[in-house]
Amino acid sequence: MEKPLTEHIKSDGTWLSLKEYEKTGGYRALRKALSMEPKAVTKLVLDSGLKGRGGAGFPTGKKWGMVPMGKDAHYPKYFVVNADEMEPGSFKDRWLLETNPHQIIEGAIIGAFAIEANFSYIFLRWAYHKAAKAITHALQEVYEAGYLGKDIMGSGFDLEMSLHISVGRYICGEETALLNALEGKRALPRAKPPYPVVSGLFGKPTIVNNVETIANVSHILAKGADWFLKLSKSEGAGGTKLYGASGHVKNPGLWELPLGTTLREILEVHAGGMQDGYSFKGVLPGGGSTDFLIEEHLDTPMDFESVQKVGSRMGTGTIIVLDDKTCPIGMLRSLEHFFAHESCGWCTPCREGLPWTAKLLDAIDDGRGKMKDLEILEFQTKYMAPGNTFCALAPGAMEPLQSALKYFRADFEKHIHEQKCPWKS
Amino acid sequence: MTGKQILSEKEIAEIKAVFKHFPVKSAACIEGLKIVQKYHHWVSDEALKELAAILEMSVDAVDSVATYYNLIFRKPVGRHVILVCNSVSCYIMGYNEIITFLQQKLGIEYGETSEDDRFTLLSVPCLGDCDHAPVLIIDDDLHGNLTPDKLEKILDSYK
Ligand SMILES: Cc1cc2nc3c(=O)[nH]c(=O)nc-3n(C[C@H](O)[C@H](O)[C@H](O)COP(=O)(O)O)c2cc1C
Ligand code: SF4
Ligand code: FES
Numbered sequence: 278m279e280k281p282l283t284e285h286i287k288s289d290g291t292w293l294s295l296k297e298y299e300k301t302g303g304y305r306a307l308r309k310a311l312s313m314e315p316k317a318v319t320k321l322v323l324d325s326g327l328k329g330r331g332g333a334g335f336p337t338g339k340k341w342g343m344v345p346m347g348k349d350a351h352y353p354k355y356f357v358v359n360a361d362e363m364e365p366g367s368f369k370d371r372w373l374l375e376t377n378p379h380q381i382i383e384g385a386i387i388g389a390f391a392i393e394a395n396f397s398y399i400f401l402r403w404a405y406h407k408a409a410k411a412i413t414h415a416l417q418e419v420y421e422a423g424y425l426g427k428d429i430m431g432s433g434f435d436l437e438m439s440l441h442i443s444v445g446r447y448i449c450g451e452e453t454a455l456l457n458a459l460e461g462k463r464a465l466p467r468a469k470p471p472y473p474v475v476s477g478l479f480g481k482p483t484i485v486n487n488v489e490t491i492a493n494v495s496h497i498l499a500k501g502a503d504w505f506l507k508l509s510k511s512e513g514a515g516g517t518k519l520y521g522a523s524g525h526v527k528n529p530g531l532w533e534l535p536l537g538t539t540l541r542e543i544l545e546v547h548a549g550g551m552q553d554g555y556s557f558k559g560v561l562p563g564g565g566s567t568d569f570l571i572e573e574h575l576d577t578p579m580d581f582e583s584v585q586k587v588g589s590r591m592g593t594g595t596i597i598v599l600d601d602k603t604c605p606i607g608m609l610r611s612l613e614h615f616f617a618h619e620s621c622g623w624c625t626p627c628r629e630g631l632p633w634t635a636k637l638l639d640a641i642d643d644g645r646g647k648m649k650d651l652e653i654l655e656f657q658t659k660y661m662a663p664g665n666t667f668c669a670l671a672p673g674a675m676e677p678l679q680s681a682l683k684y685f686r687a688d689f690e691k692h693i694h695e696q697k698c699p700w701k702s
Numbered sequence: 703m704t705g706k707q708i709l710s711e712k713e714i715a716e717i718k719a720v721f722k723h724f725p726v727k728s729a730a731c732i733e734g735l736k737i738v739q740k741y742h743h744w745v746s747d748e749a750l751k752e753l754a755a756i757l758e759m760s761v762d763a764v765d766s767v768a769t770y771y772n773l774i775f776r777k778p779v780g781r782h783v784i785l786v787c788n789s790v791s792c793y794i795m796g797y798n799e800i801i802t803f804l805q806q807k808l809g810i811e812y813g814e815t816s817e818d819d820r821f822t823l824l825s826v827p828c829l830g831d832c833d834h835a836p837v838l839i840i841d842d843d844l845h846g847n848l849t850p851d852k853l854e855k856i857l858d859s860y861k
Contacts, residue, residue: 365789365828403773404785404829406842439723444732445772447827461724461731463770479725523791523832530833565790565828595832603794611793615827 279508280533281496282489282517286376292411295418298379304424306498310387311432316346318391322494324502326515330369331359331450331487332563332592334514334581337494343474344392344482355483356389356397357459358491361443361450363402365565365615366597369519370488372531374401374408377492378415382438384494386424389436392484397438400455403445412440447619451668452485453477454621465623466668489519510537511580520579522548524598525555531595537583541575543596555600559684563592565612566673568680569599588680604700605685606692609678610638616674627671630661634678641689644697651689655682708749709756713741717756728759731767735774744775772826779822780815782860785839788825791832796848800836803850807857820860 285293285301293301310318323338344354358381362370373381381399389397399412416438419425427435446464448454453467456478477483493516497505505515514536520543521531527549534543540562544550551557559571562579568589570577577587584591599608617631634657637650658679661671682689691699709717716737720730734757738749745753745768754764768774786804788797804823808816815822831837834846838853845856 362830363827366791366832367828368830368832371830402830404826404839404844406844437723441733442736443771444736444774445826446770458732459729460726461729461733461767463767479729521833523835524794529835561790597791597794597832599794608790608793611788611797612790615789619827 278535280517281500281508282373282380282492282519283376283533286372290376292375292415293377293379295379295415295422298377302499303379303495304383304422306495307383307386307424308430310390310498311430311434315391315393318387318498321502322391322497325493325497325505326502326509326513327490327493327497327505328514328581329487330489330493330518330594332364332566332590334591337486337490340474340486341388341391341484343472344484345475346393350393351481352393353396354392354394354481355478356385356392356394357452357455357478357483357485358385358397358399358488359450359452359455359485360399360401360405360408360488361455362405362488362593363447363450364593364595365612366523366561367521367564367593367595368523369521369531369593369595371405371408372519373488373492374405375411378408378411379419380492380495381488382412382415382419382425384491385438386429386436387494387498388484388486388491389438390434392482394482394484395435395437397436398459398478399438399440400449400459401440401442402449403443409440409442416440446621447615448621448668448670451670454668455485456483463621465621466670468667508535509580510535511578511583514580514582518579518594520547521595522598523595525552525600525602526550526598527552537578537580539576539578540570540596543579544575544598548596548598551598551600555602557598558601558603558605559599561597561599561677562589563594563596565597565615566670566676567592568676569684570680571684589676602700604642604698605681605688606638606642607698607700609681610635610642612677613638613674616670620670621668624667624671626661627666627674630657631671631674633657634674641692642698644692644695646689646693646696648690648693650693651682651686654678658682707752708742708746709738709752710741713737714756717753727757728763731757731759731764732771735764735768735771739774744778778815780819782820782841783822783824785824785826785829787827787829787831787835787837789828789832791828792835792837795835797836799850800838800848800853803853807854821857 319341327337328334454464458464473483518536613635658675663672720733
C-alpha cells in the first residue's frame with residue numbers, strides 16, 4: 278500500500294531537513310511545475326481528483342481554476358496554507374507539519390505558481406509549538422537554497438512565504454475569518470460572495486487550502502493524475518487520506534490509508550477495536566462538527582460522498598469514538614460549550630442560540646431537564662441550520678446534536694425521567 | 703502620556719520588522735500584541751497605547767483585536783500558564799478527573815492565578831493531540847496521557 282504523505286516520516290519524530298527531503302525526491306516536483314504553464318499545473322491537480330482535506334471536500338483544481346489569471350487580474354495574489362486545525366478531535370495536520378514541513382512548503386510554492394501568486398502565508402495555530410519550529414527552520418533552508426524569493430530556480434517566478442502564528446479562536450480556521458486575522462483584525466467571517474478566489478486577502482485573489490490538501494500536491498506533480506486516482510478506493514476522488522481515532526479504542530492514533538477505507542477497517546484493524554471493558558456506541562466521523570454515526574454505518578467507506586449519503590460528513594477524517602461508559606449528553610455538553618464559547622458573536626442565531634443550547638444540555642445532564650427541552654433542542658437544530666447563520670460554525674455545531682437526538686433519544690429521556698445522569702453514580 | 707516608556711527599543715524594532723511582510727501597518731497588529739506579550743507576559747493598557755501609536759491605529763481598534771483572541775492576556779498572569787484542553791476527546795478520556803485534581807491542588811478556578819503567583823489556570827479548545835487525551839499545555843510544553851499522579855510530578859518541575 279502506497280503512503281506518499283507519510284512514508285518518509287522519521288521514526289524518532291524529528292523533521293526532515295532540506296537535505297533529507299531532497300533525498301526522498303523533494304523539490305523535483307517544483308522544478309517540473311516551474312517548467313509547465315501555470316494553467317497546466319491546475320489542470321493536472323483537477324484531473325487527479327484531489328478534494329480539499331479541510332472538511333468540505335471542494336475539488337482543489339476547480340478552486341485554483343477560479344482565480345482570475347493573466348494580465349487583467351488584480352495583483353498581488355496570495356496563496357494561504359490553512360494550518361489552524363482547531364476542530365475538536367482533529368490532530369492530522371499537526372503530524373504533517375511537525376514531521377515533514379518541506380512537503381507542505383513545496384506544495385504551497387507549486388500552488389502559488391499555478392495561480393500566479395507572489396505572496397504566501399502559512400497560518401498556524403498557536404498551540405503547535407513544534408510545528409512552528411519545524412516550519413521556521415524549513416523556510417530558512419528553502420530561502421537559502423533559492424527555492425523561495427526572486428527568480429526561483431531560474432524560472433522568473435518570484436514568491437515570498439512567511440509564517441503567521443495565530444493567537445487562538447476556532448473561527449480563525451474558517452477561510453474568510455482567517456483572512457481577517459491575517460490582516461491583523463478580529464477574525465470575523467466575511468460575506469460570500471465575493472469569494473476569496475476573486476477578493477480575498479487585502480481584497481486580492483486568494484487561495485486558502487488545508488495542510489493535508491497541500492501536502493498532496495508535489496506527489497501529484499511527480500507521479501501524475503492517474504497514479505493519484507488509483508491510490509483511492511473511491512470513484513472520482515483521488516489519493517490517500519489521513520484517518521485518526523481517539524477515545525477508548527485500544528490503539529488511538531493516525532494512519533494514512535486509501536481514501537474510501539471503511540469506518541470498520543479503521544476502527545477494528547488500525548485502532549485495534551475497543552479497549553477491554555468498553556463497547557462501541559457511536560462515532561463522530563470527522564471532528565466535533567459532524568453528525569454521529571452508529572453500528573449500522575460501520576461499513577460506510579470514509580469518503581466525502583459515502584459519508585454524506587448516510588447522513589454525516591467525513592470532515593477532517595479524525596474519528597471520535599463514543600463508548601458505553603461515557604454519557605452522550607455529557608459529551609454533547611462539552612461540544613456545545615465549545616461551540617458557544619468559540620462563536621464569534623457576529624450573527625444573532627449563533628450568538629444567542631449556542632449558549633441557550635449549552636444551557637439546556639447542562640440542565641438535562643444535571644437532572645433538571647424537562648421533556649419540553651428536547652423540543653427546544655430540536656428547534657435549535659432547525660433555527661441554526663445551514664443558510665440561517667452567517668457562517669458554517671453554528672450549523673456545524675448542530676450536526677452532533679441533531680444526530681444525537683435521533684440515535685440517543687432514549688438516553689436524553691432517561692436523564693429527564695430519572696432527573697439525574699444515569700452514568701453518574 | 704506620562705511616565706516611563708513601557709516598550710523597549712528592541713521590542714519596537716521587532717514590531718517594525720513585521721511591517722515588511724504586509725502591505726499595511728495595521729496588519730502587524732496581532733504580531734505586535736504577541737511581541738508585547740512575549741516580553742511582558744501580558745498586555746497592559748500603557749503597552750497597548752504605545753503599540754497603537756507604532757501601528758498608527760487607534761487605541762480602541764487595537765484593544766478590540768486584543769480582547770477578541772483567547773491568548774492575548776489583558777490581565778497579569780502567573781509565572782506559568784496552564785492551558786487545559788476541555789474538548790470532546792479529552793472529556794471522554796478523563797478531563798473531569800484532571801481538572802478536579804488541578805483545582806484542588808492549586809486552590810484556584812479557571813481564570814485565576816495561584817497565591818504564590820506560580821500558576822494561572824485556563825481552559826482551551828482541543829490541542830490537536832487527542833490520541834493522547836487527556837492533554838494540557840504548560841507554557842510551551844505539551845503533556846498527554848495524563849493521570850492525577852503523573853500531573854502531580856509534572857507540576858513539581860515548574861517552579
Ligand atoms: C468554523 C470553521 C472552522 C474551520 N476550521 C478549519 C481549519 O482549522 N483548518 C482547515 O483547513 N479548514 C477549516 N475550515 C474550512 C475552511 O473554511 C476552508 O474550507 C478550507 O481551509 C479550504 O481548504 P481545502 O479546500 O483544502 O479543504 C473551517 C471552516 C469553518 C466553518
Ligand atoms: S455563525 Fe457564529 S461564528 Fe459564524 S458568523 Fe455567525 S456568530 Fe460568527
Ligand atoms: S480534545 Fe483534547 S486534545 Fe483534542
